[in-house]
Amino acid sequence: MLFLGIDLGSSSIKLSVFNAVTGQIACSLTVPENEMAINAPYFGWAEQEPEKWWEYIKDGIKALPAKGVDVKAIKGIGIAYQMHGLVLTDENLNPVRPSIIWCDSRAAETGDAIYQQMGTEACQQTLLGSPGNFTAAKLKWVKDNEPDTYARARYMMLPGDYIAAMLTGRAQTTASGLSEAALWNFKEARPATEVLDAMQITHDFIPEVVPTFGHQAVISTAIAAELGLAEGTEVTYRAGDQPNNALSLSVLNPGEIATTAGTSAVIYSVTQANAFDADNRVNTFLHVNNTPEQHSNGVLLCINGSGILYQWLRKTLSLGSSAPISYELLNAEAAKAEPGSKGLRFYPFGNGVERIFGNKPAFSGIQNLNFNIHQSPELVRAACEGIVFAMNYGFDIMKDINAGGTLVKAGNANLFLSPVFREIFVNTTQTTLELYNTGGAEGAARGAAYGFGYFKTAQEAFANLERLQTITPTPELTKLYAEIYQNWKNNL
Numbered sequence: 001m002l003f004l005g006i007d008l009g010s011s012s013i014k015l016s017v018f019n020a021v022t023g024q025i026a027c028s029l030t031v032p033e034n035e036m037a038i039n040a041p042y043f044g045w046a047e048q049e050p051e052k053w054w055e056y057i058k059d060g061i062k063a064l065p066a067k068g069v070d071v072k073a074i075k076g077i078g079i080a081y082q083m084h085g086l087v088l089t090d091e092n093l094n095p096v097r098p099s100i101i102w103c104d105s106r107a108a109e110t111g112d113a114i115y116q117q118m119g120t121e122a123c124q125q126t127l128l129g130s131p132g133n134f135t136a137a138k139l140k141w142v143k144d145n146e147p148d149t150y151a152r153a154r155y156m157m158l159p160g161d162y163i164a165a166m167l168t169g170r171a172q173t174t175a176s177g178l179s180e181a182a183l184w185n186f187k188e189a190r191p192a193t194e195v196l197d198a199m200q201i202t203h204d205f206i207p208e209v210v211p212t213f214g215h216q217a218v219i220s221t222a223i224a225a226e227l228g229l230a231e232g233t234e235v236t237y238r239a240g241d242q243p244n245n246a247l248s249l250s251v252l253n254p255g256e257i258a259t260t261a262g263t264s265a266v267i268y269s270v271t272q273a274n275a276f277d278a279d280n281r282v283n284t285f286l287h288v289n290n291t292p293e294q295h296s297n298g299v300l301l302c303i304n305g306s307g308i309l310y311q312w313l314r315k316t317l318s319l320g321s322s323a324p325i326s327y328e329l330l331n332a333e334a335a336k337a338e339p340g341s342k343g344l345r346f347y348p349f350g351n352g353v354e355r356i357f358g359n360k361p362a363f364s365g366i367q368n369l370n371f372n373i374h375q376s377p378e379l380v381r382a383a384c385e386g387i388v389f390a391m392n393y394g395f396d397i398m399k400d401i402n403a404g405g406t407l408v409k410a411g412n413a414n415l416f417l418s419p420v421f422r423e424i425f426v427n428t429t430q431t432t433l434e435l436y437n438t439g440g441a442e443g444a445a446r447g448a449a450y451g452f453g454y455f456k457t458a459q460e461a462f463a464n465l466e467r468l469q470t471i472t473p474t475p476e477l478t479k480l481y482a483e484i485y486q487n488w489k490n491n492l
Helices: 050-063 108-118 120-127 135-145 147-152 159-168 175-180 193-199 221-227 241-248 307-318 327-335 376-400 419-429 440-452 475-490
Strands: 002-008 013-019 024-031 074-081 087-089 155-157 172-174 208-210 213-218 234-240 257-261 265-271 283-286 297-303 345-347 365-367 407-411 432-436 467-471
Touching: 002 050, 002 159, 002 241, 002 440, 013 050, 013 440, 024 050, 024 440, 050 159, 050 221, 074 159, 074 241, 074 440, 087 159, 108 120, 108 135, 108 193, 135 147, 135 193, 155 159, 159 172, 159 213, 159 221, 159 234, 172 175, 175 234, 175 283, 208 213, 213 440, 234 241, 234 440, 241 257, 241 265, 241 297, 241 440, 257 376, 265 376, 297 376, 307 327, 307 376, 327 376, 327 419, 345 376, 345 475, 376 419, 376 475, 419 432, 419 467, 419 475
Parallel strands: 002 074, 074 234, 172 208, 257 407, 407 432
Antiparallel strands: 002 013, 013 024, 087 155, 213 234, 257 265, 265 297, 283 297, 345 365, 432 467
16 A cells, blocks of 8 residues: 655755655655756746646656555545646646746736735735735736636646646646645635635636545546556645645644745645634735644744745855765754854845745845855854844744744754754744654655555554654743844844
8 A cells, every 4th residue: 555745846846755655665766867947037937847847746756666666556636736836727737838836926916906906904804914926926927928828827826836737638726725725715715715705717717626535537548558557546634845844744733833844945834714814914825734624724924935945045055066075964064153154144035025024026145245254154154143043033922812832843954954053043943843754745744644544543543653852942942032133123
């Protein structure tokens, strides 16, 4: 009983195969070999080719037999994907333009115009926020600016919906997906067709809505043959990457919190309330385990420039070398500097508009740089401190709407691999951090097993998660980081 998890990111795509009988991961791999490019033909734009995602995923599945995986034993497939992207296809499921991905800023003004047109209070009561820079606003931008492309479009899909459509030949989405697209009416638990009406877009752009977990669709015969899968293999789970990250950590109950610091940095808190921030600095979406009988939302804080800042530092300090320095070396450099980085402050913005600033363009900055006393250790540590401080700035907003907490779970990956980053995080946020040996692709694979029906509950699917470490704040460092954070915040 094998289940395949696909985690479609903006830098890479990870695949994991989960053996539900043993409760272990049989295989994991990453495609492509090099980080995927993000095309930015104009300032504030960010696009990727959906067809390339699909080719890479096929390459990954075709590589599994060489890793010892009997792909014909795969019963279900789970898909996690970069949130808020727009994939527009024709009636034959062919993309009519590149995907406008999550960090693309072009539709921010469009979303705000819809927000004002519909009425801010009505939007907050219905959508728990603004259409902002989310998928619906991107669809309206295409309608307004690319009428010929829009005329050829039949379906609006999120990135994971497109991958599922390539596997099955069916255009589908989920209620959770619609909520992240700003197309879900939380008040009446239905697609927010009033947003489409305000944009003068027909309702049939929304494809068939299927449950997040369950027998969504069968892999097409042709694709099963091409990839070596058994006929009858199904897609049984799909979710955006941040709700899926929470699922991967078994964060399912009110008050539980997940975090991640990959390309972007996220804190994600589960609540039963229809909580929202009046200034739309944090956002609320349906959590993966939401049902008509048991309401469940996820309040999400996102900082666009976190791991991508670390990636930028790596490339910059490598001076274009064909053998760039490692992230492990960056982490070691950060450990050489003292807390506070000798007064050097890093503001980790510069990857599109930032939600915590009301979807305004934000730029990164360095303050107090002294050429005589600041070296690479202070630069790297200041970057880590700036990322955590930006996260904490948003975490304070979450606390204001009762979506805070004192225990946070994270996968042992990306920036959380850094002991320095973990130290800064727990002492700045004043939370206990639990690190787990898991990731998005593993979560998607376990989610697929639950969606298939192998496990009776989602909790059961994650019962044997391996907790690697628990890190708690210390009074001395908490006091120190509170002062450093306040200085950073005062100069924001």
